Amino acid sequence: MSQIDDDRLVTDAEVEEGATDFSALPVPAELVADSLPAYARAWFARLRAGETGKLPVLVGLLIIAVIFQTLNSKFLTAGNLVNLLVQGAVYMLLAMAEVYVLLLGEIDLSAGFVAGIGGVVCAELVKTDTGWPWWAAVAAALGVCAVIGLFQGTIITRFGLPSFVVTLAGLLGFQGVMLRIIGTGGTLPIQDKVINDLANANLTATASWIVMAGIVAAFCAVTWLRDARRRKSGLVAPPASFTFVKIAAAIGAGVIVVLICNRDRGVLAPIRGVPWVILIVLGVLTAWTLVLGRTKLGRYIYAIGGNAEAARRAGVSLPGIRTIAFMLASFTAGIAGIIYASRLRSVSTNLDGGTLVLYAVAAAVIGGTSLFGGRGKPIDAVLGGIVIAAIDNGMGLQGFSAASKFIVTAIVLIAAVTIDSLARRGTTTRR
């Protein structure tokens, strides 16, 4: 072997065995740290390597809050914050719908009007002359939406058509169907109390504390038990101190939300308590996080988004999983549509599903979901939805026109994807 080869061997061996090589790679911080300071160091190393995680969207929210608060001192009042979350719920839910298809590297442009169909079906069925109970109407509406998703997903996968075109047809077609159902009146009012309460009613102050305590306790118990069990069996696990930090953060967040929501925010009569719709969003977030993170279906959705050919060779049924993802996306869009209808106490021909769906995609991407598939979580959609709602709400407070809102939202969207792309440039991650 020549001298040159010998040199090369040594270099490669050092690279292979030396830990220094990996410090710059985006290894999740909790994997390599055994104490809290080590965790923080690993986290910063990861940040430098371009794995920014949730940081940009959280910093962005902070900046937005500071700007709007300086412009208008009403922005950070309890009443406005709760209002903002309720307004944002539709974006959050629709964005969670988009996450399912974005993870595959696909897109669903029809989600906005599928949501509209969900709202219309629900409104039609609870009308006094139809007289269905609210739960049956909700189930039927969600069922119709799921079938729509199944139908679109089947066309996309069986005929190998681009989802962009098929769901673009869906955007046009389901808008037509929605207008046809609403008919000449232009508005379909909802009288059912429960449906209207979904987006408009609040828990009582006491119930808010009890429910939030229950949710936080469940989260803490699951987190603690899982991490403790992993540490005990010697598996990859975060240090106990980090588990404490997570639990403390969850308790803090729960207390702050309830404190804000329990402040009287009424103008004429006192209004207080956590809105139902926050619990609905939390419920959908939990369910979809579980499906995507802890089931075979979720694992296969990520695998297809990462490398469809690898998933196929591993025995994953690509058409089946893709179709189910489109179905779950439309199902989630149906939930968003019912919440939308509930908040307005009606469905009207003014429902702009085109703008809604583009806002939803923007929300998912701002939150950190990749348009190329394989990366993203439901929590991204919720955080991105809050950003979109905050811009909408803050500019509305200032009396800006719809035109300015669109422009600012566009700038934030471009900023979000640019920051993500710049941060990742030069790292080993390929997307």
Add this chain to the structure above:
Amino acid sequence: MTTAGSTTDRADDRSRVEERPASAAPLLELRGITKRFGAVQALTDVDLVVPAGQVTALVGDNGAGKSVLIKCIAGIHHPDGGQIYWEGRPVHLRTPRDAAALGIETVYQDLALCDNLDIVQNMFLGREKTRYTLLDEENMELSARETLSSLSVTTVRSIRQPVASLSGGQRQAVAIARAVLWNSKLVIMDEPTAALGVAQTRMVLDLVRRLAQRGLGVIIISHNMNDVFEVADRIAILHLGHLVATGPISEFDRETVVDYMAFGRSERRKRNSEPTVAEQ
């Protein structure tokens, strides 16, 4: 290079195959495998024995039929003629799942890993363990760790890091570990060292040797003669769809192998017995 001294006491492979006592049946045996694609005769009457516990190198020029042959073994292609025997029993491999059920795993050249998933998730992709319909991450992580350490794959920092952050050699190691995770008996590797540096090639070749020591049969396709002579126990040379020579690696040297690959015959083979397959 190697010497032919040890070959005299070895029985001729073909005669041993003909007798084939049930106990000594080879892990995999191909007899008269023929495959056509339209007018193209991809494989003609290929006879090959793949014993357990040995590394069989499959070499040949481009278009010689190496890939078609391993795809026949992996259940992707169906031979037009001939018979495949698995541990002495005739088998029909209709799908890759049939092959996997027998214990045949293939490591493809492009590795087929998902960059966005971590090592454990990749190793169990398509065959996840579940408990109450939820993924049993702990069980999978323990099995993955056990397999990796049994193969002495210790250079990865954490088995929970995404595959995107691994070096080429580590990715190859993960792909190989995935293949042996399922108590497989035969691992087929397509150019496992093609894109690797010196040290990483070293690591992968060590890994290949370890598989054979564990009693697995290994078929390795390679263009690199250094690798072949370093790692293989046996060699099988394809030329234009014919298996032109096969036998223990000690009967060959580089020049002979290159002759066979290029011309389908060699005047220089060390053993004096007649060539394994008709060259006429």
